[in-house]
């Protein structure tokens with residue numbers, strides 16, 4: 326309902342501002358069914374919260390049976406009584422409403438906390454591990470803001486209880502990353518002010534073609550609108566923020582394909598904020614391929630692809646809900662002969678550290694015994710996860726061994742090193758699925774995706790049904806083969822100026 330601002334609105338805004346608009350003002354009948362993966366996320370999240378609360382060894386006030394205004398009144402009452410820990414409360418200050426999982430008495434006030442069935446911090450960065458998750462931070466900051474406004478705050482240090490049983494403090498005043506003087510609190514304030522503008526109908530938003538759309542219940546509505554508008558986000562990697570910056574100068578893929586780029590330059594600088602002349606040219610080249618009938622992909626410069634009699638195509642599957650890497654898959658090929666292709670999976674039969682370690686150790690042993698070889702993978706994710714696994718299980722491999730494995734002499738990140746930097750495709754994105762399908766590959770599964778694989782893994786763990794295990798492995802094997810298809814496709818591309 327327009328009027329109130331909730332933590333889930335802030336969470337959704339971080340994923341996509343248009344999601345907030347459509348949830349408020351879109352026609353509910355136009356929504357797609359909630360994806361099986363999103364349902365799984367909800368179920369697992371609820372089950373995990375129940376488990377944590379059931380096993381809690383300290384006394385707490387349970388308000389989970391209350392709803393709406395009664396929950397709010399019961400929470401105020403519990404805080405007035407100075408209860409030490411309140412579970413499932415509801416707090417409000419004006420239009421801001423929050424339902425933190427926990428409110429804990431601290432510093433003569435309260436700090437809020439959420440129970441999350443995932444890792445409490447972002448671990449996906451190569452160089453910086455343990456960054457706060459922005460979508461968690463804005464929710465926690467909203468609770469803190471409300472507590473401050475009602476005079477009940479115990480400080481800007483809310484917390485998350487995560488899937489590993491750890492308490493992670495979110496220091497809202499700590500400076501973040503490279504952004505000068507940005508704190509989680511200032512990020513929250515920016516997000517809040519935009520959500521309030523959307524909520525009151527002042528700010529209009531547009532859909533943008535992005536990976537996050539796959540799991541969104543507005544995907545059909547938005548995709549139709551994006552296609553109708555010939556929206557600029559249909560150009561690979563030209564996302565929402567660049568599109569928004571470009572709209573005053575160029576509105577569609579077709580316009581971008583045909584515009585004289587010089588008209589967007591003043592001297593040697595672009596008139597579009599934060600998008601330089603080279604980036605403009607890159608996007609124009611991509612747009613031109615999209616509008617040209619029968620366009621062919623090409624290389625913008627020669628791509629050095631190391632040769633080896635043994636090529637290994639590598640892909641992993643991880644479950645963010647359990648923070649576990651459950652499968653390392655390798656398809657090897659000898660002398661570029663596809664008939665020699667063999668798949669080697671290393672599967673964690675259970676989502677336990679023992680099984681995760683066993684699968685990691687088996688994979689590492691496989692790589693070591695396969696040398697000399699060259700390894701192809703798609704995106705930095707494999708490297709990120711292997712670095713993380715090395716830290717978790719340091720006796721499996723040394724840090725240096727993992728660094729060497731992902732060095733350019735031994736491995737090629739086909740996405741980062743080749744596709745993104747040196748190729749142009751007449752496609753809307755550069756995902757391995759899109760490119761391999763463009764090159765004629767078809768996955769055996771009818772619903773191939775990383776999200777589906779996670780859902781299957783959960784069902785495998787619950788049922789131990791061998792057909793589900795087979796489905797997981799086949800999907801991973803097809804991902805490995807798709808990487809090989811892409812490599813072969815790239816080898817055939819011609820260089821164009």
Ligand code: SF4
Pocket residue numbers: 340341342343344345347531532533534535537538541542543544545547548
């Ligand atoms: S489908 Fe995509 S653009 Fe549309 S609301 Fe969802 S995430 Fe946003």
